[in-house]
Amino acid sequence: MALALAFDQAMGLTVLGSGSCELRRERSSPAYLLEAKGFSLLLDLGQGALRRLLDTGRDPAALGAVLLSHHHPDHLGDLIPLLFALNHDPHMRDTARLGLLAHAGLAPILAGLQGLFGAWLSPPPERLAPTWLQPGQETTLGPWLVRAAAAGHTPFSLAYRLECTGASLVYLGDSPASPDLAPFCQDTGLLIVHCAGSDHDPKPGHASPRQAGGLAARAGAKALLLSHFYGDVDPEAAVASARALFSGPVWAARDFLALGVGAGHSQLLGES
Numbered sequence: 124m125a126l127a128l129a130f131d132q133a134m135g136l137t138v139l140g141s142g143s144c145e146l147r148r149e150r151s152s153p154a155y156l157l158e159a160k161g162f163s164l165l166l167d168l169g170q171g172a173l174r175r176l177l178d179t180g181r182d183p184a185a186l187g188a189v190l191l192s193h194h195h196p197d198h199l200g201d202l203i204p205l206l207f208a209l210n211h212d213p214h215m216r217d218t219a220r221l222g223l224l225a226h227a228g229l230a231p232i233l234a235g236l237q238g239l240f241g242a243w244l245s246p247p248p249e250r251l252a253p254t255w256l257q258p259g260q261e262t263t264l265g266p267w268l269v270r271a272a273a274a275g276h277t278p279f280s281l282a283y284r285l286e287c288t289g290a291s292l293v294y295l296g297d298s299p300a301s302p303d304l305a306p307f308c309q310d311t312g313l314l315i316v317h318c319a320g321s322d323h324d325p326k327p328g329h330a331s332p333r334q335a336g337g338l339a340a341r342a343g344a345k346a347l348l349l350s351h352f353y354g355d356v357d358p359e360a361a362v363a364s365a366r367a368l369f370s371g372p373v374w375a376a377r378d379f380l381a382l383g384v385g386a387g388h389s390q391l392l393g394e395s
């Protein structure tokens with residue numbers, strides 16, 4: 124069930140997948156539902172994202188867009204069922220009008236899937252409208268201004284900053300929490316960082332909890348959400364590590380956790 128936003132919360136965020144490539148009942152692969160002013164989008168589309176979305180009571184046909192951070196399969200595993208439904212689920216076919224935003228380097232993946240599956244995964248342009256971005260570009264999407272930045276996890280990774288009525292959210296995807304990203308994250312209401320490893324056992328090309336806290340502090344973020352947990356990472360230890368460097372609220376994501384993002388702060392709303 125959708126949780127009501129307080130008057131000063133411009134956006135609602137629901138974690139649909141706080142996990143990784145590991146197949147775990149309690150943590151689906153990365154996906155986040157972002158809602159504002161009657162428009163909704165998904166940040167990443169890991170396998171299980173559409174089932175999690177249905178479990179919250181939302182209608183997938185009401186989605187306005189999907190933003191992909193990069194091409195690793197745990198971030199776009201539900202692309203095949205989504206494209207298939209856009210073409211062959213009568214409700215989706217008649218109702219859905221979906222934008223797809225990603226780095227221009229991901230265009231061959233969509234073309235490749237459509238080459239393999241043909242018409243099964245090739246909805247007409249009025250039902251699926253891709254926008255291929257380069258780092259540094261921005262575009263409008265529903266009520267949001269969307270900015271993209273190079274994020275360093277892969278050559279085609281993008282971090283996204285979404286702004287709406289004075290509030291902002293930054294989603295880094297799997298990318299390292301490099302201090303160079305501080306201007307892009309400046310004063311954001313919520314910074315989402317994927318901590319795939321611990322401080323003691325960091326994964327190359329990913330952020331550690333300590334790096335996440337350091338970036339949040341340097342950028343003046345209002346709150347920090349850690350996510351993308353593998354089974355060998357203790358979420359509470361990750362939160363404690365980030366808190367050592369960042370004095371604002373730090374939360375560990377879990378599936379169905381709902382948050383409100385306002386102009387100057389964010390807060391937990393509970394379970395969606």
Ligand SMILES: [Zn+2]
Pocket residue numbers: 143144153195197198297351
């Ligand atoms: Zn990942």
Ligand SMILES: [Zn+2]
Pocket residue numbers: 193195276297
């Ligand atoms: Zn990745």
